[in-house]
Amino acid sequence: MQSGRKSASVDKAFELVHAVSDAGRDGITLGALANRAGIAVSTAHRYVTSLLELGVLDRDAAGSYRLGVTLIVLAGQYLDEDGLRAAARPYLAELVELSGETVHLGVLVGEQIVYVDKVESAKSIRLVSHIGKRAPLHCTAMGKAMLALLGSARRDEILSGPLEVRTPKTLTGNALLAELGVVADQGFAIDDEENEEGVRCVGLAIMNASGEPVGAFSVSAPAARFSRDDCHRLAPKARAMAADISKRIGGRTPYRRSSK
């Protein structure tokens, strides 16, 4: 190939970083790393040397490669500068007051949601979740809220892939399509233990200027103390917030098509 328009080295380097990321808690050796990324050991070594020096990767006591703290530093910077997060923060806090439950903010990345903020409820039973965690679209409140507003081409593309059935209540196929219709009509989505048993959520999408959903927020709680009715009760306020946040980041009002 001729001089393409992107850098092979940079691509490879991040392939290595992702390989380390995927390796998980035990770390990974140089050989395995090279293998996963499909490059020679010596080449991998060269990249890894730079990545180590930069603090993007690290080595543990056993010599295995791990992710490094530079990622934390950069992520911290990202969070500081993120406009969506800044715009949403006060609303999320208000929503925690209102509901007494934990609230999350996520952004749409490819075919997944990435959690970028969380405001925890004071209640002691805390849902385990992390900033940086990813979740599928089809079985979460945030995801369904965004799917319902996504252009049909993009939506169909996502739905045509394999959809993981995570609990007995996870919707797929036509049932999911019907559900997305309901979501579009009512202006919010409910995850009724579809992603994780015992957890119920309400989610609403946030839109940008071109009318695309870019993120969403949700209220999550143990199903035992957070009924579908509770979700519906929370919805009007939450819908106003979704509109406000969207406006703040220069976007449109979501869910306008049905203004009931």
Place this chain on the structure above:
Amino acid sequence: MQSGRKSASVDKAFELVHAVSDAGRDGITLGALANRAGIAVSTAHRYVTSLLELGVLDRDAAGSYRLGVTLIVLAGQYLDEDGLRAAARPYLAELVELSGETVHLGVLVGEQIVYVDKVESAKSIRLVSHIGKRAPLHCTAMGKAMLALLGSARRDEILSGPLEVRTPKTLTGNALLAELGVVADQGFAIDDEENEEGVRCVGLAIMNASGEPVGAFSVSAPAARFSRDDCHRLAPKARAMAADISKRIGGRTPYRRSSK
């Protein structure tokens, strides 16, 4: 030059990422980016194209470059896998119970601390802080706790640099040296509004197998409700925790030299 042992491309790519990070909230243009990194615009463009595709960078509505969510995803993974963080978590939670105040965990990176975990107190006045944030060593409780245990060569190297005076109470020079002696003797450090006015902290270091401090934790609170005496009262428990956490990650017991 001959084939060096690291990759120039990877170094440059991260130089660009850091340049974007430093640019802050307003983002940065391609030209400025190339300038800061000291490379040609066309070369910068090539790298940036890859970084955009990888989601490491992003462009805002105005076309300026920003940090991208891939950093969040990787940071989330890092936090999930971090052994120190996992080892410390239960102790941090206990310390929050015990003190009723916010507790942080940090790691030593170069001449700074990077915050990698935080457990918030239930009290409403929350100290503003972020995971990924960096702080200097000489004027924080965590930093002083680590400085006191650092090899003298390394410590002198750090202390010989310019030390920012952040508040009227910030210690430098001989006063700081004397303070570090006290810290080494008593086995914990107090930040008495030296980093930020109105905030007092107690900090303790965590050590690895080679006897080097690798991280630290601290309890932070508004000075008004958290006296120096409160710090001293908390110290024995906290010192036991520091020893336990150090042991859990395969390290030595810190502060052995004085075993009062």
Place this chain on the structure above:
DNA sequence: AAATAGATTCGAGTAACTCGAATGCAGAGT
């Protein structure tokens, strides 16, 4: 002490990179 597994270095060959200049594009100013 030998064997194994992995990390690191080496050197030849060339793919992929770097740079400046030219072109393309969009918004500001007249």
Place this chain on the structure above:
DNA sequence: ACTCTGCATTCGAGTTACTCGAATCTATTT
């Protein structure tokens, strides 16, 4: 409406810095 300005993007020539396998080194295991 037209030009100007600033920035992004593409292009092509020249060559640097990369890629690979093999050899060497290091640490751990048998």
